Amino acid sequence: MHGRDLNDQSVQALWHRAEKAGLSRRRFMVLLGSSGAAAVLAACTPRTTTPAPSPTTPSPTPVRNINKPTPEQFFIPLGTNAETRLEVMANREYAMPNGLFFVRSHTSSPLVDPKTWTLSIEGAGVARPFQLTYDELLKLPTHTVTRYVECAGNGRSFFDTLLKNPAQGGQWRLGAYGVAEWTGVRLRDILNPAGILSAAVDVMPIGMDSTRVERPMPVDKAMEDDTLVAYMMNGDIIPIDHGFPARVLAPGWVGINSVKWVNRITVSTGPIRTDKNTTSYVLVGPDYQPQPPALGPPVNSQVIKSALCLPWPATLRAGQQKVVGYAWSPFGKIRGVEMSTDGGKTFENASLAGPNVEQAGTRWEYSFSATPAVTSLTPRATDEAGNVQHDISEQKWNQQGYLFGAMVPHPVEVK
Amino acid sequence: MHGRDLNDQSVQALWHRAEKAGLSRRRFMVLLGSSGAAAVLAACTPRTTTPAPSPTTPSPTPVRNINKPTPEQFFIPLGTNAETRLEVMANREYAMPNGLFFVRSHTSSPLVDPKTWTLSIEGAGVARPFQLTYDELLKLPTHTVTRYVECAGNGRSFFDTLLKNPAQGGQWRLGAYGVAEWTGVRLRDILNPAGILSAAVDVMPIGMDSTRVERPMPVDKAMEDDTLVAYMMNGDIIPIDHGFPARVLAPGWVGINSVKWVNRITVSTGPIRTDKNTTSYVLVGPDYQPQPPALGPPVNSQVIKSALCLPWPATLRAGQQKVVGYAWSPFGKIRGVEMSTDGGKTFENASLAGPNVEQAGTRWEYSFSATPAVTSLTPRATDEAGNVQHDISEQKWNQQGYLFGAMVPHPVEVK
Known part of the structure; x- marks a missing residue:
């Protein structure tokens, strides 16, 4: 309240x-x-769909909230979630190793038995509901894409520290973001055999975690080239914390749409309302109107961002220095990154480095002469669609702290 | 008996x-x-060292025997262990992803808290025993090597199927082998600050699993360039099943020496006897003499091997085919791989493909015209030291089935 x-x-x-x-x-x-x-x-909130538990898939065993090790040298603990310390990526390649990838889950990670798991395609919006086994899923034509996944609330802490107007929820800095290579089956290659009706409206994947997280997306998003049911992550079996045996990948959209541990996908003939698009993952605040029964417009697409692979705060030695970072946008590749060493007054171009992938972003580097006068480094990303990170004064506030996209001055001390 | x-x-x-x-x-x-x-x-067996539990490190919680998912599409279950199906590596890069890496553990994987974990260097062989925290370990100079790890019993099933003389233990084919990039601290950089005495004989790492697996190695092996205390695997946090927070890497030596979940390393001034070098991981059989108190000579170095990345048995289409595989040796790089399509009568050269790394091996490929007359594919590796895989008739048998190194005809059906 x-x-x-x-x-x-x-x-x-x-x-x-x-x-x-x-x-x-x-x-x-x-x-x-x-x-x-x-x-x-x-x-x-009335629920348009209240799916009964799938009869063929037993409930999974919950494991520890986060199953993989998340030592504090690599992660910032945030309650039941874990933020990647981006500085651990400074000397690594583009994609984030599975073990270093941030974790955002609504519950403990469920341990799903792939021998009994099935994926059901069902709902009024399909003519021929059916189920796939894990083995059948693995045998469908595969598609591999490099894309980022990012929590809707990534950057949320800056509503407090930069905008001076705190938002509810996990106080992430910018490490609730990670790029991976995802391999799986195009969602449309699973939906089409079910006979999608022209009357279909929403496609809602449902997770096997204890609260059965579900978040609908319009059919058009579900049918896109790179919307997947993924079962491999960076060429490896997808880890338990990241959705084993399978998760949805909805590129460019807030992480909640990339439902983990998916075992049901329901297709509706009318808009689906769940708590995840009426009370959470919606924009509530003075700049937004309610959309009854939702408290505000749902958050779908992410916004353009950039971040430095440096400790927070960072200490740098005086003299010539090279820093690296990431920039990413849901609207395409990154056109450029500029850097301000004077708190946003003036900017110089940084160099893009390595792969630059649509809806995954790129790494960049910036060389400069570090002096004690430099107290912050502020990157500013521009994408090929012309979107540019804006100033904090233009950041719209919302109660749950989604879509923080303003430039972030990264505090540094030069010694 | x-x-x-x-x-x-x-x-x-x-x-x-x-x-x-x-x-x-x-x-x-x-x-x-x-x-x-x-x-x-x-x-x-009398134990020279019977270390008490380290006072500063609480006992870890055991997790499931194997913590990571090991679906049967990727692994062959072997009781409490899991063998990588090498065919899943056919279209991948050289190193084996962490999630696909074979698992051989003597107990359930322990879940170790890196906040309380310490690594103790101790024993009569050091002048200045000390302990390292996880944070201190991470701050020591790092060293990265690509090396294979292989179970001493890899290939054990062929004592039965090819030699017709079964051996005790897990009936691995050839997938208890994997290459990874390991990052950690040189063991000698940890031992030296403890002041290794000239009288030091054996260095024994001890694991934190419930049975506290321990296996000594001579000081010389411990001091080698690439003997590590590793905490990263393939650029990622080492997974729980592979030794988190740290394991030893003893390249070219049987897997038991690469002790997982290590928290104590004891240095002795006399030979150390444990069950792992007196009753197991020793060669017992007609070709070996007991070495009291050991039942036979300890197994240390591995032997040269090769394997195909194909299902077992494999089905191939008639016509031009390309198959790929691995070859590896503890004695250096691989000089070449030959292939026989007629059960070992004649051989042709295969092509080495990609990295060829000392004590890690290489991938290779072989193109041939597949006809129904071909019922097996038999690779034969040679290393740069001149070691060549021998015929099954020359394979020495031992009770526990270690060091199987003969050529293995991989059964295929060409249709």
Whole structure:
């Protein structure tokens, strides 16, 4: 609630909605008091689809919240999630090794048995629902793409530290981002055999984690060339924390769309509403209008960003220095990266280095003469569609801190 | 016992030993009957070092026997171990991805907390015992090498199927072998600061698994350029199943020497005897003499081998075909690989392909006109030291099936 974004009228409207959904006034007040409007809506939002557990796939065993090792030398712990310290990528290749990839999960990682796992394609939007086994999935034509995956809230901490207006949720800096090579089957090559109806509207993958995370996307996004059901990551079996045995890859869209541990994909003939597109992963704030039953417009596409592969804060020796970083955009390749060593007053071109991949970004490097006068390094990325990272003054605030895209001055001390 | 390798005299000698160690005749007979001489010796072998648990490192939590997913499409399950199906490497690069790497562990993989883990260097052979934290280990000068790791029993199943004389233990074909890029600290850079005495004889790393696997090596091996305490594998955090937070890498030597989950390294001033160099990982058989207290000579160096990246058995289409494989030797790079399509009567040269690395081997490829007359493909590797894979008739048998190095005809059906 945080008293900022819901006036009395909004609270009243919420109460009417909650009452209609059968919530007691007491329960309403408890939800409102503890977790705000989102909690109320989660409790009363009607669900267009309420899929029953798939009869053929037993529930997976949960393993530790994060299954892989995430030592603090490589990760910033964020509650049940882990942010990659981008400095560990300074001397590595473009793609992020699986073990170093950030982890954002809504629950403990489930341990799924590939012998009993199936992927069901179902719903009113398909003519011929069917199921695939793991073995059948592996035998379908494969497609490999290099793409980034990024949490919708990557950069969220800067709403607080740069915009001075904190947002709810994990306080990521910029390491909830990673590039990998994904191998799997085009989602459309799985949907088409099911006979997608012309009336189909939304495609919703559902995860096997304990809360069965689900987030719909329009059919058009699902049918794109590089929207996959991926089972390999960087040429390796996809790790448990990243969706074994299979996950969706929805390039350029917020991470929640790349549903992990997927075992059901339902296709609807009307818009699907879930808590993940009505109460969370929607933009709530003074610059956004509610879209009932959603609290605000859903967050789909990401925004252009850049980051340095340096500790936070960084210490550099005076003299000639080379720093490296990443830049990425959901709108295409990166056209260029500039760097400011004076807090954003003036910029010089950095050099792009290595692969530059659509919806995956590129690495870049910048050489400069480091002096104690330099207290920050501020990269600014531009993509081939002409999008440029904007100044913090232009950053729109939203309650849940999605889509932070402003330039970030990386604090450095030159000694 | 298997009645084959211990005559009455040997049994008597065993009994004298067991009696001296305090075993009752009844216990002796039970051990002898159930698991043979190895069990007797395990029960009565005096241990030069019996290290107490390190006071500063709490016991790790065991996780599932194998922590990572090992679907049968990628692995052959072998009890609590998993063999890589080498055919999954046919279209991949040289090094084996971490998730596809074979697993051989004596216990469940332990989950070690890097925040409390320490590595102790200790024993009578060092002047200044000390401990390293994970953070301190990471800050030492790093060294990166590409090397293979291979189970001592890799190829063991061929004692049965080719030599018609089965050996005890996991019936691996050839996939208990994998190449990776290992990054860590040279073991000598850890031993030297501890002040290795000139009287030092053996260096024994000890693992944190529940049985605390330990296997000594001579100081000379420990001091080699490429003997490491590794904490990265293929540029990634070393996975739990492969020794996180750190393992030893003893290139060219049987896998047991590359102790996983290491937290103690003890340096002795006399030969160290453990069950892993007296009763197991020793050569017992008609061609080998006991080396009391060991049942036979310890297995240290591996032997030269080659293998095809094809399913077992493989089906190939008639016509021009290209097959690929690996060849590896502990004695240096691979000089060449030949192939026989007629069961070993005649050989043609295959082509080496890609990196050819000392004690890691190389990939190779062979193009030929496949006809239904071809029922096997038999590669034969030669290393730069002149070692050549021998015929099965020259393969020495040993009870525990170590060091299988003969040429292996890979069964194929050409259709």
